[in-house]
Amino acid sequence: MSSYDPDSQLIKRFSLLNLRELGGMPLAGGRTFAEGKFWRSSSPAEITAEEARKMSDYGVTCVIDLRSETELRQYVNPFANDGITDFHNIPLFAGDPNNFKDASMAFLKDHTLGDYYVIMLNKLASSIAEVLRILKDADGIALFHCAHGKDRTGVITAILYLLAGASQEDIITNYKVSFNYIRPLVDPLMARAPEVMKHALRSDASNMETLLSYINDVYSGDITKYLLSAGMTMSEIDGLRKKCSGQ
Numbered sequence: 001m002s003s004y005d006p007d008s009q010l011i012k013r014f015s016l017l018n019l020r021e022l023g024g025m026p027l028a029g030g031r032t033f034a035e036g037k038f039w040r041s042s043s044p045a046e047i048t049a050e051e052a053r054k055m056s057d058y059g060v061t062c063v064i065d066l067r068s069e070t071e072l073r074q075y076v077n078p079f080a081n082d083g084i085t086d087f088h089n090i091p092l093f094a095g096d097p098n099n100f101k102d103a104s105m106a107f108l109k110d111h112t113l114g115d116y117y118v119i120m121l122n123k124l125a126s127s128i129a130e131v132l133r134i135l136k137d138a139d140g141i142a143l144f145h146c147a148h149g150k151d152r153t154g155v156i157t158a159i160l161y162l163l164a165g166a167s168q169e170d171i172i173t174n175y176k177v178s179f180n181y182i183r184p185l186v187d188p189l190m191a192r193a194p195e196v197m198k199h200a201l202r203s204d205a206s207n208m209e210t211l212l213s214y215i216n217d218v219y220s221g222d223i224t225k226y227l228l229s230a231g232m233t234m235s236e237i238d239g240l241r242k243k244c245s246g247q
Helices: 049-058 069-074 103-109 113-123 125-137 152-164 168-176 183-192 195-201 205-219 223-229 234-245
Strands: 038-041 060-065 086-089 141-145
Touching (some): 038 152, 049 060, 060 125, 141 152, 168 205, 205 223
Parallel strands (some): 060 086, 060 141
8 A cells, every 4th residue: 555645745835725746746666756846726816916926936937727718707817917927728627617507517417527537638638738738848836726626637637647657546545635625615615516516526536536447448558648649749748757757
């Protein structure tokens, strides 16, 4: 059994929920994922401009917002027009995940989040490749996030960890703890959510298991094959892999 503890990656110096350093994840061969390269979080829409500036001063130079244009308009990103941050909005979802009546959420009435992750992998491959290219080329710390920091953010995190050589067991552990970290965000939503939609607010291990099983079945567990099919070059993939592993 792995000794990996995701709590060790929590960043508590800022108020953002589910703010985590990707570095420190155990990798094959006794290595660890490089620190100070990538952070993940929930949406920073609620933090002040002052705190956003403090994060920039700390080393956050690039922010990738994975939310839809609808979400971004409704919940403005403090990094979007600060004149400092290299900001990108690359939607990996079309609607508003906080609105249970949203047409894009209807899929989750009869399907799991894991099913949606597989669709994301297939239908939004070019967008995923764009996110990864930006992460590869970013100087300083690159922060990527969605609304709660578990679904869209979780898929990008899983891809980075697979590429670097993390075990699938540890990737699942890294994913499933998100629900605990975002309870202040999702508990009010959980209280008013229809019973059939409550699962969409959690981060059940089975969701990541579904995604990883799909990658195992379709790409023989080799995320490189997926990234090539998404349009990335081998040079880009190798560059990102080296950055993840600190080489």
